[in-house]
Structure formats: structure tokens, C-alpha cells
Amino acid sequence: MTHDSRHVQRRLVRVLVLVNALLLTTSAAGQGEFEIDGMIFGMPEARVYVDDYDGPPVVGDTLTLLPNIASLDYEGNTTHAIRIDTFVQEIEIAPGVRYNAWTYGGAVPGPVLHVREGDRVVFTMRNRTDEHVVITEPSSASPFLEQLATSDYQQAETAVAPMPHSMDFHAGTVAANDKWRSIAPGETIEFEWVANYPGVYIYHCGTPMVLMHTAMGQYGAVIVSPRDGFPTDDRVDREFVVVQSDFYLTSGGNGLQQFDAVAAFDKKASHVLFNGHRNALSDAPLEANAGERVRIYFLNAGPSLTSTFHVIGAIFDVVYYEGSPENVQRGMQSVLLGAGMGAVVEFIVPEAGEYYLVDHEFADKEKGAVGVLRASPRTTN
Amino acid sequence: MRHLASIIVTIAASVLASALAQGPAPDAIAIPAGNFDTILVIDEATVAIEAFALSRTPVTNTQYLAFVQDQESWRRSEVPSVFAERGYLRHWAEDLELGDETAAAPDAPVTNVSWYAAASYCDWSGGRLPSEYEWEYVAGAGVRGDDARAAQLFRWYSNPTASLRSVGTGEPNPYGVHDLHGLVLEWVEDFETVLPGEDEGTPFGIACGAAARLLAGNTLSDQLSLMRHIVRMNFSANKGTSTLGFRCAWDVALGGVYAEGPR
Numbered sequence: 001m002t003h004d005s006r007h008v009q010r011r012l013v014r015v016l017v018l019v020n021a022l023l024l025t026t027s028a029a030g031q032g033e034f035e036i037d038g039m040i041f042g043m044p045e046a047r048v049y050v051d052d053y054d055g056p057p058v059v060g061d062t063l064t065l066l067p068n069i070a071s072l073d074y075e076g077n078t079t080h081a082i083r084i085d086t087f088v089q090e091i092e093i094a095p096g097v098r099y100n101a102w103t104y105g106g107a108v109p110g111p112v113l114h115v116r117e118g119d120r121v122v123f124t125m126r127n128r129t130d131e132h133v134v135i136t137e138p139s140s141a142s143p144f145l146e147q148l149a150t151s152d153y154q155q156a157e158t159a160v161a162p163m164p165h166s167m168d169f170h171a172g173t174v175a176a177n178d179k180w181r182s183i184a185p186g187e188t189i190e191f192e193w194v195a196n197y198p199g200v201y202i203y204h205c206g207t208p209m210v211l212m213h214t215a216m217g218q219y220g221a222v223i224v225s226p227r228d229g230f231p232t233d234d235r236v237d238r239e240f241v242v243v244q245s246d247f248y249l250t251s252g253g254n255g256l257q258q259f260d261a262v263a264a265f266d267k268k269a270s271h272v273l274f275n276g277h278r279n280a281l282s283d284a285p286l287e288a289n290a291g292e293r294v295r296i297y298f299l300n301a302g303p304s305l306t307s308t309f310h311v312i313g314a315i316f317d318v319v320y321y322e323g324s325p326e327n328v329q330r331g332m333q334s335v336l337l338g339a340g341m342g343a344v345v346e347f348i349v350p351e352a353g354e355y356y357l358v359d360h361e362f363a364d365k366e367k368g369a370v371g372v373l374r375a376s377p378r379t380t381n
Numbered sequence: 382m383r384h385l386a387s388i389i390v391t392i393a394a395s396v397l398a399s400a401l402a403q404g405p406a407p408d409a410i411a412i413p414a415g416n417f418d419t420i421l422v423i424d425e426a427t428v429a430i431e432a433f434a435l436s437r438t439p440v441t442n443t444q445y446l447a448f449v450q451d452q453e454s455w456r457r458s459e460v461p462s463v464f465a466e467r468g469y470l471r472h473w474a475e476d477l478e479l480g481d482e483t484a485a486a487p488d489a490p491v492t493n494v495s496w497y498a499a500a501s502y503c504d505w506s507g508g509r510l511p512s513e514y515e516w517e518y519v520a521g522a523g524v525r526g527d528d529a530r531a532a533q534l535f536r537w538y539s540n541p542t543a544s545l546r547s548v549g550t551g552e553p554n555p556y557g558v559h560d561l562h563g564l565v566l567e568w569v570e571d572f573e574t575v576l577p578g579e580d581e582g583t584p585f586g587i588a589c590g591a592a593a594r595l596l597a598g599n600t601l602s603d604q605l606s607l608m609r610h611i612v613r614m615n616f617s618a619n620k621g622t623s624t625l626g627f628r629c630a631w632d633v634a635l636g637g638v639y640a641e642g643p644r
Contacts, residue, residue: 050466100540130468130622161541162622164615182615185622186468208593208611209604212538250536258539261532261601 039173039196040120046179046191053126053188056141057085057133063111065147066275067240067286069223069297070114077118084111086205086218087128088161089135090256091154093271094278094368099249099257100159101217102205104167106135107154108276109243109301110203110220111144115171117198117227123191125167130185132158153277153284164207169193170340171201171222182207198226200297200323200342214303215248215264217276221299221342226325232318232346237292242281244309244359244369245301247271267304272364274357274371281357281371288349290378295346296357297323302339308360310334311347311373320344334360352377407506409434409631410557417518420606421595430518435511436628438548438559439490439567440502442479445470448502450477455498465495466620488547490565490626496618499568503629510570511630513613517606520561522554524602531601534562538608541565541624565626572613 033042060082062070084104091101091108104110104125115121136152139145148156164182172179172193179191204210205218221243246269252258263270274281288294300307310333319335321327323344329335335343349355352375359369414432419425449456449470456476457469471493474480484492494502496510503509511519524530537544549559561567596603616625 130624159540160623161538162624163538164612182611184616184620186466186620187617207615209608212535212608216539252536252539254540254543256540256543258536261535261604262528265601 040194041173041196043174043179043192043194046181046189048181048183048187048189050187051126054131056139056145057083057087057128057135058105058111058144059083059141060113061142062114063105063142063144064114064241065107065144065151066109066112066221067242067281068143068147069112069239069241070143072114072116072225077116077120079120079122080113080115081122081124082113083124083126084167084220085126085128085133086165086167087131087133088159089133089154089156090159091156091217091276093154093247093273093276097249097257097271098255099252099259100161102129102161102163102165102213103217104203104220105144106133106156107148108217108219109245110218111142112220112241113203113222114225115195115222116225117195119195119224121169121172121193121195123167123169123193124188125183125190126188127165127183127185129165130160130162132160134158151284153280165205165213165218166207167203168206169201169203169222171195171197171199171203171224173197176206180206195222195224198224198324200299200344202299202301202340202342204301204303204340211264211303212259212261214301215246216259219243219245219301219303221297221301223297223323228325230320230325230344232293232295235293236295236346238286238288238294239297240286240294241297241299242274242357242371243276243299243301244272244274244307245276246303246305246364247273264304269305269364269367272305272359272367272369274369278368285354285372285374286357287374287376289376290349290351291380292349292375293317293346294349294373295344297342297344298335298337299342300337300339304339305364306339306361307337307364307369308334309337309343309345310358310360311345312356312358313350313353314347314355316345316347318346349373349375351375407434407508407629407631408437409508409629410437411633412515412519412556415518417514417521418597419514420517420597420603420610422597426597428514430515432633433511433515434508434631434633435515435519435556435558436508436630437553437557439565439626439628440499441488441548442473442485442491443487445491445494445502446477446479448505452501452505455501460498462619464497464619466617468493469495469498469621472623483545484542484623486547488549489545490548490560492565492623492626493621494568494625494627495621496568496572496616498621499627500570502627506629508629508631510568510627513569513571513610515630516561516567516569517609519554519556519558521602521606522556524554524562524605526600526602528601531605534605535601537563565624566609566612568625568627569613572616573618
């Protein structure tokens with residue numbers, strides 16, 4: 001091929017790139033909704049666009065900061081219009097251990113979303129990884145931002161690391177190639193899903209290399225409460241959300257830790273943590289009284305390790321495996337969860353004192369997977 | 382549809398009419414022909430790379446400033462958004478003034494440039510953007526198959542803006558080329574090459590991380606190449622970021638005089 005013909009060919013490629021960018025693509029999604037066994041499928045096609053949004057990065061009434069869960073103060077079903085932007089924050093995950101986390105909403109794990117089985121979620125996410133996004137200013141856009149303004153236990157500071165990202169809600173039943181597609185910095189994606197099944201679900205980034213994106217911090221929990229509740233709802237006194245995750249960091253420049261690809265591939269975590277900080281559940285213990293029934297929505301976000309979740313001194317009176325009221329287990333000392341699995345556990349606080357939450361795989365406990373529930377004396381007889 | 386067609390024709394005409402070969406002589410390294418073992422199993426296992434020349438460093442702010450001084454239509458206030466979205470050269474103070482931001486340092490790599498802008502700069506330099514194979518062929522030297530080195534390079538992604546510095550200040554790679562890793566990501570000519578089935582959700586799709594199955598070898602360095610591919614592929618041709626720059630390539634057939642790499 002001569003130089004001239006190559007040159008013309010390259011020019012044509014450039015025109016084709018432009019034409020490709022201008023033409024609308026079609027996909028199988030968006031063919032209309034349908035119902036099977038009372039569940040809704042067939043969501044509209046995702047929309048990707050560019051706008052000037054620079055408002056609160058987390059918007060929605062039922063988005064909270066761990067270990068909180070929002071109460072659902074409506075009857076039946078509703079539609080939740082929520083926003084969780086993705087951007088970078090320099091955060092602390094243990095004393096003296098800071099890194100530039102790839103986050104949803106500015107925290108690792110990201111905000112907890114609580115909905116009811118049958119609810120619809122209209123989700124918006126802007127990729128703000130090439131912008132400085134401040135999360136510590138008070139905002140009423142979501143309980144998450146309100147709670148973060150008073151409890152910034154990761155001591156977040158803004159940072160920048162442009163990267164394509166995506167969002168994969170395990171609580172949604174949709175075509176991944178449409179809804180979970182990657183968007184570039186500056187782009188926004190909008191799609192919807194219906195919470196067809198109750199459960200404790202992970203959401204996470206699905207952009208390759210997924211191991212890196214999740215290890216860098218892109219995950220969080222969705223709680224889908226059963227349409228008719230759990231049989232034990234009336235007896236529960238306290239509710240908390242705990243998310244376990246594993247980190248793969250090594251010393252880097254500027255006093256910051258950096259991603260350790262070798263350790264990540266070998267599943268040799270540097271830290272295994274509850275709620276994203278070694279001291280998250282000891283500086284601020286979960287609080288309860290003796291005799292109370294405590295429910296924990298527990299998610300093992302991984303990305304790569306299993307969890308044998310145990311509360312020292314308590315027995316799980318009931319476990320709803322994966323958070324479904326139909327998956328009932330009784331009298332469990334621990335619940336075993338692979339990466340990306342969750343459960344609802346309930347236990348009765350036996351007496352005043354301290355109850356340690358641990359991953360009973362002790363290497364992981366020694367790497368930080370420990371917290372405490374502090375029980376005060378019984379208030380009623 | 383007619384309206385769309387007329388837009389495309391207009392734009393195509395303006396692209397084809399852009400200036401050619403008015404820039405300064407390239408500071409480039411001669412890259413010998415050779416075989417490149419491809420990274421993805423969907424490709425041929427080995428492809429032949431013809432001899433070419435590759436810019437010794439990424440294009441700097443100073444070099445790019447010379448381009449927009451000469452080519453008015455590529456100035457920040459002049460360029461149509463279809464070729465460069467807002468954000469184009471946003472680290473510069475003015476159309477023709479670099480300003481004080483660290484990223485705007487004269488010898489720092491130019492960033493916040495679209496693929497169209499990068500390709501036009503290379504036209505102006507009498508060259509072109511390197512193909513992805515060409516870029517990876519050179520960038521793999523001293524890295525490919527070395528997991529420890531690849532792991533080191535992965536760490537750049539943890540804090541990419543912290544490593545911003547002048548081009549050409551680090552160690553060259555075995556070809557004598559600088560800054561292929563650890564400074565900025567770089568545009569390539571065929572960045573938009575779509576893997577088969579990517580849009581259709583077939584078993585060969587890459588949505589949600591099914592990409593690793595396409596790797597010919599499960600080495601960290603190939604994971605690194607795949608990551609670059611995925612990142613570049615996800616950018617639109619009219620967008621840029623603060624960590625995306627470029628360098629140019631030249632066909633050796635042009636007969637230029639290039640430095641010989643140490644290899």
C-alpha cells in the first residue's frame with residue numbers, strides 16, 4: 001500500500017469514527033415491559049448523555065451512610081429517582097492508610113440503597129472522575145450526605161483519576177450490555193430497574209478490569225425488603241447494615257497507598273474491613289440493649305474473599321440467606337458468604353457487654369474484619 | 382436523516398481539508414519491523430509490524446501551542462464541539478497562553494485533547510497517530526511478560542495526576558522511546574476498534590468484565606494492555622481527559638531522518 005493510499009484510508013477511518021458517533025445505535029432493550037409471576041421485566045433502553053450537572057453527588061431519600069438504613073415510610077410500592085455519581089476521593093481505611101479510592105458517592109463502600117420488593121428505581125450516574133467533587137458539605141439531597149457531614153470517618157479529600165466506569169446492580173434484572181455499560185468521564189447514564197426479588201445485594205462497577213475497579217472501592221449494598229416483610233419484623237428492635245470488603249494496597253508515593261495488582265490476583269488482601277475502615281465499628285460501636293433483637297443486613301462485597309460472619313457471644317436466631325424471607329435458617333453460629341453475597345441475620349442480645357462482629361476466617365479478622373456491638377443493660381423486663 | 386447526512390458531509394469535508402505537514406521536523410525514533418504477538422485471542426496470533434518511526438516523547442504543551450498558533454481552527458474558542466467537547470485544553474489559561482497550572486507546564490504532555498485534535502496535530506506534523514498494535518509493539522518492550530514491572534505500572538492508575546512531569550525525563554525503553562508508561566495514557570489511531578459482539582452482548586461481549594477470556598495469556602502485562610484498550614475504547618473521539626495525551630508516528634516510507642534507538 002502506498003503512503004498516499006494509506007493516508008486516504010486513515011482520513012476515511014476518521015470520517016467513519018465521526019459517523020459512528022453521530023448515528024444512533026439500537027439494541028434489543030426498550031421493547032416494552034411485561035409481567036411474569038407478578039414481576040416486571042423489559043426495562044426501557046439506558047440513556048447516555050452529557051450535561052453540566054455539578055450538584056449533590058448522591059440524591060435520594062433512601063440512600064444512607066453505613067451502618068444506617070432508611071425506613072420506608074410509604075405503603076405498597078413507589079418509584080425511587082436516585083443519583084449516585086462515581087468519582088475519586090482520597091480516603092482513610094485504617095489509621096495512616098490512605099489511598100485514592102474509586103468511589104460511588106465518595107465513600108467506600110458506597111451509599112446503602114433501601115427499597116421494597118416491587119419498587120422501581122430510576123437511576124442516574126455521572127462519571128465525575130475528572131472533577132474535584134466535595135462530599136463533606138452538608139446537603140439535604142440524601143440522608144447519606146447529611147450523615148457524612150457529621151460522620152466523615154474516612155476523612156475524604158477530593159482527588160482526580162479519569163477512568164470509564166459502570167454500575168451493575170445485582171438487585172436489578174436487566175440486560176447487562178445495555179444498563180451496565182461503561183461511560184467515560186463527563187458522561188451520565190440513566191436507566192431503570194424493578195426490584196423483583198427481596199434480598200441483600202451488592203452493586204459494583206463492571207468495567208474491565210473488574211477486579212481492579214472493585215478493589216479500588218466501587219461497590220455498595222442494596223437492601224430490597226420483602227413486599228410483605230419478614231416474619232420477625234415486629235420483634236426487631238435495632239437494624240444495621242454491615243458490608244465486608246477486601247483491599248489490596250501497597251506503599252506508594254506521596255504518602256498514599258496504591259493498588260497492588262499481584263496481591264489482588266493472588267487474593268492476598270492487605271486489609272479486610274467492615275464498613276470501609278478498620279475502626280468504623282469500634283470508634284462508633286453499634287448500640288443496643290440486653291434482650292433486644294438486633295438485625296444486621298450483612299453483605300460480603302469481596303471482591304475476592306469469602307466471609308464467615310460471626311458475632312462472638314451470640315447465636316443467629318434466624319438467618320434469611322441472601323435476604324429472602326423464604327431462605328430461613330435457624331440457630332446459626334455463623335453465615336458463610338462468598339464474594340458478592342449477603343444475608344439478613346438476627347440475634348437476641350444476651351446481656352450487657354460487648355459483642356464482637358468478626359469474619360471467623362481469622363486471617364481476615366486479623367487484617368481488620370472486626371467490629372463491636374456494645375450492649376447496655378436491659379431496659380424492660 | 383437528510384439533515385444528519387448533510388452534517389456528516391460537511392464535517393467530513395472539513396476533516397479532509399485540514400492542513401497537512403506544516404509542523405516542525407519530528408523528534409522520532411526509528412522502530413524496526415517485527416512480529417507482534419497479539420494480546421487478544423480474537424486477533425491473529427501474530428501480526429507483522431512494518432518499520433515506522435515513533436515520537437520519542439508525548440506531544441508537549443509547547444508543541445501543541447505551536448500547532449494552535451498556526452491552526453486557528455484548533456484554538457479552544459474556535460473548535461466545533463463535534464471535534465472537541467468543552468474541556469478541550471481546559472488546563473490552559475487562554476487560547477494561546479499556557480498559564481500557571483501544573484498540567485500546563487511547557488514541557489508537560491498536552492492533555493485534554495480530543496482524538497480529532499490529536500490526529501490533526503499529527504497530520505500537521507506530517508505524520509499520523511500510531512495504530513494500537515504499533516503502540517503496544519513498542520510499549521511492550523521491557524514490560525511484556527514481566528509481572529513485577531507490570532504490577533508497578535498498574536500503580537500509576539491509583540494516582541495518575543501525581544506523576545505529572547516534563548516529558549523525556551525518565552528512563553527510555555529499549556527502543557529509546559520515553560514515557561509510554563507512567564505519565565499519561567495516549568490516543569491511538571484505531572482506538573475505537575470494537576471487539577466482535579461487544580455491542581450485541583454475545584458470549585464475546587465485554588460488558589461486566591467478561592473481557593479476560595479474550596486474553597491470549599493471563600499475564601499482568603497483558604491485563605495492562607487490555608486495560609488500556611478498554612479505557613481508550615470508552616472515550617468518545619471528541620472528548621479528552623486530564624490524563625490522556627498522544628504522540629505521533631511516521632511511515633518510514635516518507636524518508637525522514639530519525640534517531641536510531643539503542644536496540
